[in-house]
Amino acid sequence: MSVEEVVVIGAGIVGACVARELSKYENLNIKLIEKEIDVSCGTTKANTGIIHAGYDDDPMQYPVRAALCSKGNALWHNMVEELGLHVNWCGSIVGATNEDEITVLETLLKRGITNNVPNLKLLIGEEARRLEPKLKNLKAALYAPTEGTILPFEAAIAIVENAKSNGVLPVLETEVVNIEQKNGGGFLIKTSLGDFKADWVINAAGLYGDEVSKMAGILRTNNGVSIEIHPRRGEYWIFPSEYGSPVRHIVFPTPTGATKGILLTPDPEGSLLAGPNSEELSSIDKEDKATTRIGLNEVYKYITEKWGPILPPKNKCIKNFAGLRAEPQHGDFIVEGYERCTGFINAIGIRSPGLTSAPMIAKEVLNLMAKQGFRGKVKEKWNPHREPIPRTLFLPYEQRGRLVSADSRYAHLVCWCEGVSEGEIVEAIKRGARTIQGIGFRTRAGLGRCQGMSCQSKIVEILSRELGIPPEKVLLKSKGSEVLTCGIKDLVGVFNEPN
Amino acid sequence: MNQINTHLLIVGGGAAGLAAACKAYEEGLDNVLIVEGSKELGGILLQCIHTGFGLEYFKENLTGPEYMQRFLDKIRKYGIQVMTQTMALKIDSRSRYEHIVTVSSPEKGFFNIDAKAVIMTTGCRERGRDELNIPGDRPAGVMTAGTAQRYMDVYGYLPGKEVVVVGSGDIGLIMARRFSQEGANVKGVYEILPYACGLRRNQSQCLKDFGIPLHLSSTVIQINGKKRVESVIVSKVDEAFNPIPGTEEEVKCDVLILATGLLPDTRFPKLLPEGIGLKIDPGTGGPIVNDLFETNIPNIFAAGNFLLVNDTVDDVTIQGEVAAISAAKALADKSPVDVDWKHAIVGEGIRFVVPQMFSGNKDVCFYMRVTRPAENVFIEVPEVDKRFFNRIVRPPEMIKLVLSEEQLSSGNLTFKIKPSTSFLKAAEPIQIREGRTYKEITCIVCPVGCQTMVEMVGDQVREIKGATCTRGIEFIRQEAVCPVRILFTVVPVENSSSVKVLPVRSDKPVEKNLLNEAYRRLATCRVKAPIQAGDLIVRDFPCQGVNIVACRTVLS
Numbered sequence A: 001m002s003v004e005e006v007v008v009i010g011a012g013i014v015g016a017c018v019a020r021e022l023s024k025y026e027n028l029n030i031k032l033i034e035k036e037i038d039v040s041c042g043t044t045k046a047n048t049g050i051i052h053a054g055y056d057d058d059p060m061q062y063p064v065r066a067a068l069c070s071k072g073n074a075l076w077h078n079m080v081e082e083l084g085l086h087v088n089w090c091g092s093i094v095g096a097t098n099e100d101e102i103t104v105l106e107t108l109l110k111r112g113i114t115n116n117v118p119n120l121k122l123l124i125g126e127e128a129r130r131l132e133p134k135l136k137n138l139k140a141a142l143y144a145p146t147e148g149t150i151l152p153f154e155a156a157i158a159i160v161e162n163a164k165s166n167g168v169l170p171v172l173e174t175e176v177v178n179i180e181q182k183n184g185g186g187f188l189i190k191t192s193l194g195d196f197k198a199d200w201v202i203n204a205a206g207l208y209g210d211e212v213s214k215m216a217g218i219l220r221t222n223n224g225v226s227i228e229i230h231p232r233r234g235e236y237w238i239f240p241s242e243y244g245s246p247v248r249h250i251v252f253p254t255p256t257g258a259t260k261g262i263l264l265t266p267d268p269e270g271s272l273l274a275g276p277n278s279e280e281l282s283s284i285d286k287e288d289k290a291t292t293r294i295g296l297n298e299v300y301k302y303i304t305e306k307w308g309p310i311l312p313p314k315n316k317c318i319k320n321f322a323g324l325r326a327e328p329q330h331g332d333f334i335v336e337g338y339e340r341c342t343g344f345i346n347a348i349g350i351r352s353p354g355l356t357s358a359p360m361i362a363k364e365v366l367n368l369m370a371k372q373g374f375r376g377k378v379k380e381k382w383n384p385h386r387e388p389i390p391r392t393l394f395l396p397y398e399q400r401g402r403l404v405s406a407d408s409r410y411a412h413l414v415c416w417c418e419g420v421s422e423g424e425i426v427e428a429i430k431r432g433a434r435t436i437q438g439i440g441f442r443t444r445a446g447l448g449r450c451q452g453m454s455c456q457s458k459i460v461e462i463l464s465r466e467l468g469i470p471p472e473k474v475l476l477k478s479k480g481s482e483v484l485t486c487g488i489k490d491l492v493g494v495f496n497e498p499n
Numbered sequence B: 001m002n003q004i005n006t007h008l009l010i011v012g013g014g015a016a017g018l019a020a021a022c023k024a025y026e027e028g029l030d031n032v033l034i035v036e037g038s039k040e041l042g043g044i045l046l047q048c049i050h051t052g053f054g055l056e057y058f059k060e061n062l063t064g065p066e067y068m069q070r071f072l073d074k075i076r077k078y079g080i081q082v083m084t085q086t087m088a089l090k091i092d093s094r095s096r097y098e099h100i101v102t103v104s105s106p107e108k109g110f111f112n113i114d115a116k117a118v119i120m121t122t123g124c125r126e127r128g129r130d131e132l133n134i135p136g137d138r139p140a141g142v143m144t145a146g147t148a149q150r151y152m153d154v155y156g157y158l159p160g161k162e163v164v165v166v167g168s169g170d171i172g173l174i175m176a177r178r179f180s181q182e183g184a185n186v187k188g189v190y191e192i193l194p195y196a197c198g199l200r201r202n203q204s205q206c207l208k209d210f211g212i213p214l215h216l217s218s219t220v221i222q223i224n225g226k227k228r229v230e231s232v233i234v235s236k237v238d239e240a241f242n243p244i245p246g247t248e249e250e251v252k253c254d255v256l257i258l259a260t261g262l263l264p265d266t267r268f269p270k271l272l273p274e275g276i277g278l279k280i281d282p283g284t285g286g287p288i289v290n291d292l293f294e295t296n297i298p299n300i301f302a303a304g305n306f307l308l309v310n311d312t313v314d315d316v317t318i319q320g321e322v323a324a325i326s327a328a329k330a331l332a333d334k335s336p337v338d339v340d341w342k343h344a345i346v347g348e349g350i351r352f353v354v355p356q357m358f359s360g361n362k363d364v365c366f367y368m369r370v371t372r373p374a375e376n377v378f379i380e381v382p383e384v385d386k387r388f389f390n391r392i393v394r395p396p397e398m399i400k401l402v403l404s405e406e407q408l409s410s411g412n413l414t415f416k417i418k419p420s421t422s423f424l425k426a427a428e429p430i431q432i433r434e435g436r437t438y439k440e441i442t443c444i445v446c447p448v449g450c451q452t453m454v455e456m457v458g459d460q461v462r463e464i465k466g467a468t469c470t471r472g473i474e475f476i477r478q479e480a481v482c483p484v485r486i487l488f489t490v491v492p493v494e495n496s497s498s499v500k501v502l503p504v505r506s507d508k509p510v511e512k513n514l515l516n517e518a519y520r521r522l523a524t525c526r527v528k529a530p531i532q533a534g535d536l537i538v539r540d541f542p543c544q545g546v547n548i549v550a551c552r553t554v555l556s
């Protein structure tokens, strides 16, 4: 049987899951092409990280979301184990504070049952407040025990590592600029790094999914909706674990409009996320991840007015950030193939709950390929596992001893807030970290209380040594984000007299 | 797990830790161990290459590295045991004389140190961007002053060419000067408060000398730049520190330096969830201590910036010594201490008082800060009817008050601010006369910082107007006739893998107007290890009779 060439465009959570799913099959040559220097640099790195239960998506209005989300949730329960991910299966509540809202909860409960969400419960009064004693004005709650939180960047990185061990080739720092359909089938993918041949192209380019789709000549969905992706921004506050989370579950307000509202989320590391709000960006700038005073205040005020003064003071914030939702025209995922362009499959418009749905989107992509004649044979030996980078400090005594005697750098702590060793950082670089952010995503170095102000210089030194580049070339997160400018004496030679 | 034993363990080898170790040895303790998480001892002093250290303790004007070197030399002479790259992770205090400290080092792995007493001197950390809630992009080039200082004066790299500094405390002012010395363009220092926070000396020698503008009641409200900082938006603020619409202005820059305050570094106990159970004073952010500098855990002492954020290293050193003397006593005399501790109560206008408890059995130096600036006030201790007059008090300047055993024996004491009715004579309005030449000079001899006008006849001083006392006259005269400064900078070290740059200084003050040219000419200077502190680096530079010398020792 001949080998088929597959190009997956975009190494976010969707592209990662698709690549991993494809890697289960024989005779595929899979390339995961990503324009950034690392995987998970798009929407996947900045979101709430919730594995939703799936009661929220109306099957009439958003059939694709409704079909994929709850199944995606079930797949994640298995995947976090296979991949050794940090997870907090804390469950969620949608909280109602008045009678009208309780009616909405009833609708959500019914919808959840339609969408096959397991174990949903509507709790009234005391029963609801017992779950969240600090939310004094809680009148009722829709409780979804299958919900939880993961670290989305860790997940995407782990999935790509696992896919790599099953034969997928990640091609980073390579932007797809055009897609040519060859006569007699197949594609030529034009990139900043040269051309790639492909029998199958899966578009998982996130916010740029519309542009990539256009390259293949697909401007409308099979239902005739124009394919346009708009950025919709959400801003967050993160408060570190040392202040203790006021809530034990993910807490949603009762939904009113297009989004799930501004929520409280305990992350797997014990930090508390407050956000996101929802701002339609007037600009077409798909990189505008700036936080704003107005947006951040909106989030803080909303939570405080809704639930009372339960957030830590603003100056205890560990980090503010913003993410961009890839919003399609009609609000539903676009996961489809096209008769007019066989072999090209879109997996775009993956707004929320895209993280949750991603593993199921990947399975759907395989279905679509099968419909177009893909007859792949499942590998006999496929490795579902990925070893996480050991967190030395938190290992049992024996294990830690073994690790340290094999490599003493595991006993040299570099990041003091999170307790990350040099050994872990070097291992992260071996696994593909190229930037300070890449190290943070893989080890948590620099993500703690002091946000890297004590360890960043040491990490720059390690990156410089391991990558064989001068310190002034070390990047924070992307090309052009050098932390240092030049040698200490490089400017003073052209000293200007002060006035 | 492997275990070693020591009598006194010192956690953190900065100024406080070094002083504590030396003093403990001098008090007769011979089993003292310092663990330091970094590669080198010295802590923050390693990166503070400017002068202004040791004015009280050594009665000399030293650079940070020189100050540090004096203690390092003693540590070596006394043969005190030191473990570097050894990070303390947790303390399990089993009894007054048994503290099991878990540490890790690449050399020895994870192991326990069983100490009879512990002094914690782990310093402080800076406030970062997110604690200030500055919105905008999240590019490279936003960093705290300490991080920038480390990049420049320990690693030998410049983190930017066009600089905006937030915060007018000493650290912000000193970094503004450091960037200027290395040829960067400092666009301005922005301070949210209506007054500058740093010492007069630094306001004058860091900003005025380099023509750097200081903007009061102003702050950065937005950061722009997707990859690297491209500009910031600055704005005036109102009394409640809210930005005033319409006053926004964009300032182009490629690095934003945050110098907005320090907090004692209590991360160490936070690292592992169990912590060590130190009781924290919300006023200082550091542990609550008695006049032995002992925390709520018996025989665990605290000193330096871990105890409270200090202005000067001299105070840090003294605190280290007090803790060491206390530890030595505790170890010599094992009888249980049963003291009825009295409390220092924080009264009107005061933010904190350290130590928070005292025995009344000895004299105590209390450290305190006020909540807001005030002129002509008393620090009052009503219980013993004591008042101490202050011409000027400001939150950035620590107040020290020594009370005698006798005054302390009565019971709890309250410290508060009380306005004075007997005003000191205010400076007379200065009359400028037509046709005469004046120089405007700020006196930096004391915190009052008089703005003086010096009338010149040729290059001689004829009259000084506006000084409210005579102590400053000598300084003012010198500034008017021929201002001088100590030259200090770093010089790249060519052949050392551990030390990238050598801090150097001039052994005598240099005429101010020679400095810029001197910094430029020194840019090409390179040195080779080994180097001893005090070694001659350049003779007769930048003028006859002045030499450039090394501030620290670098072994090969």
Ligand SMILES: Cc1cc2nc3c(=O)[nH]c(=O)nc-3n(C[C@H](O)[C@H](O)[C@H](O)COP(=O)(O)OP(=O)(O)OC[C@H]3O[C@@H](n4cnc5c(N)ncnc54)[C@H](O)[C@@H]3O)c2cc1C
Binding pocket: A009, A010, A011, A012, A013, A014, A015, A033, A034, A035, A036, A039, A040, A041, A042, A043, A044, A045, A046, A047, A048, A049, A050, A051, A052, A174, A175, A176, A177, A204, A205, A206, A207, A208, A209, A212, A232, A233, A234, A235, A276, A323, A324, A325, A326, A350, A351, A352, A353, A354, A355, A356, A357
């Ligand atoms: C504020 C917010 C909160 C959210 N919360 C949740 C949640 O709690 N739970 C949940 O399930 N979902 C959530 N989502 C949705 C979820 O984050 C997204 O659905 C998911 O991350 C989308 O992944 P992706 O792989 O499609 O996109 P991305 O992560 O953006 O990946 C696309 C990748 O394609 C690359 N790329 C683009 N163009 C090209 C090109 N021409 N050549 C090569 N590479 C290219 C990009 O660089 C990028 O890395 C949230 C989203 C936001 C914004």
Ligand SMILES: Cc1cc2nc3c(=O)[nH]c(=O)nc-3n(C[C@H](O)[C@H](O)[C@H](O)COP(=O)(O)OP(=O)(O)OC[C@H]3O[C@@H](n4cnc5c(N)ncnc54)[C@H](O)[C@@H]3O)c2cc1C
Binding pocket: B011, B012, B013, B014, B015, B016, B017, B035, B036, B037, B038, B041, B042, B043, B044, B045, B048, B050, B051, B052, B053, B054, B086, B087, B088, B089, B121, B122, B123, B124, B146, B149, B170, B171, B174, B268, B303, B304, B305, B306, B310, B311, B312, B313, B314, B316
């Ligand atoms: C920019 C700047 C300018 C200054 N200018 C002046 C001046 O002009 N004049 C003046 O008198 N003073 C000045 N100071 C103040 C003075 O230098 C400091 O207050 C003093 O050096 C602090 O000493 P320290 O020992 O308390 O803390 P540090 O010097 O911070 O030492 C703490 C040490 O503990 C180590 N440590 C931390 N945690 C652990 C752990 N868990 N295990 C092991 N080791 C650990 C750290 O690595 C560090 O070496 C300045 C300070 C700064 C930052």
Ligand code: SF4
Binding pocket: B443, B444, B445, B446, B447, B448, B449, B450, B467, B468, B469, B470, B471, B472, B473
């Ligand atoms: S003149 Fe006297 S009072 Fe005024 S600043 Fe100088 S020393 Fe202080």
